[in-house]
Amino acid sequence: MNTESSVIFVLSDSTGNTAEKVVRAALLQFDHPGTRVQIWPRIRTIGEASEVVTLAAHQRAMVVHTLVNAELREFLVGMAARAEVRTVDLLGTLLEAMSEFFEERPRQLPGAVYKLDENYFRRVEAMEFSVKADDGQFPSMVDRADIVLTGVSRTSKTPVSAYLAGQGYKVANVPLVYGIEPPAALFSLPHGRVFALTINPDKLYDIRQRRLEYLGAPAVGDYADRDKVFEEVRWALSLFRRRTRWPVIDVTNLAVEETAAEILKRRSIIEAGLRDSS
Numbered sequence: 001m002n003t004e005s006s007v008i009f010v011l012s013d014s015t016g017n018t019a020e021k022v023v024r025a026a027l028l029q030f031d032h033p034g035t036r037v038q039i040w041p042r043i044r045t046i047g048e049a050s051e052v053v054t055l056a057a058h059q060r061a062m063v064v065h066t067l068v069n070a071e072l073r074e075f076l077v078g079m080a081a082r083a084e085v086r087t088v089d090l091l092g093t094l095l096e097a098m099s100e101f102f103e104e105r106p107r108q109l110p111g112a113v114y115k116l117d118e119n120y121f122r123r124v125e126a127m128e129f130s131v132k133a134d135d136g137q138f139p140s141m142v143d144r145a146d147i148v149l150t151g152v153s154r155t156s157k158t159p160v161s162a163y164l165a166g167q168g169y170k171v172a173n174v175p176l177v178y179g180i181e182p183p184a185a186l187f188s189l190p191h192g193r194v195f196a197l198t199i200n201p202d203k204l205y206d207i208r209q210r211r212l213e214y215l216g217a218p219a220v221g222d223y224a225d226r227d228k229v230f231e232e233v234r235w236a237l238s239l240f241r242r243r244t245r246w247p248v249i250d251v252t253n254l255a256v257e258e259t260a261a262e263i264l265k266r267r268s269i270i271e272a273g274l275r276d277s278s
Helices: 017-027 046-059 070-082 092-102 118-132 139-144 157-165 201-215 226-243 256-277
Strands: 007-012 036-040 062-066 087-089 147-151 171-175 194-198 248-250
Touching (some): 007 017, 017 256, 046 062, 062 070, 070 087, 118 139, 139 171, 147 256, 157 256, 194 226, 194 256
Parallel strands (some): 007 036, 062 087, 147 194, 194 248
């Protein structure tokens, strides 16, 4: 199969967020970077499910679904089988097993897990904070951030910030500009608050070249000059080692989710160490 055109449909009777996370986590185990994950949320009628399966057959997509309604689930699986569309049921098997365990039928309420609870509002607040504190727009916000990311341009600071915000963390990201000292406020933050992102300069050079091509901009100036890019990465690493205790994470071969997981792991280790020493 052509990995550049592979498609996975994530079909849900709610937001599809949980299923998407499972699919993307599974994709990390395969070398198929071109795979496109398309979310089909709030599918609650046979007509809607039929349209998705028809499109999946046309695009030769695999369908991963989390439908709580047994009748709709059975229709989807049956139609997909006839159309030779591969399906994966993430929720049905679990519901059946739990039904036997509890000796009662599930409620079959679409979206029942997405209540407007305290965690929901915490995530919304975190996302609003992280959007406002993106790319060093409001330096004063770093004092109120749970996590601060810093690094040279195109080291995944913004997507990682957004991912962590979706988990309820207020994240600020501060870009490093070659030759200029970072804002003084970063150095006064507690250990374990700031995380430095670095990347292989060859990979960074390629990313910046593609970025300029996408924007239709000429590859001129230091931003996409190979020698300058290498210099910039070396300068940033030197700054991290010389001036700070910030944990340094190499994002070269990490997906956004993996980078976020590494940040949270190191954050937990630092916090545990601080508690033990107090």
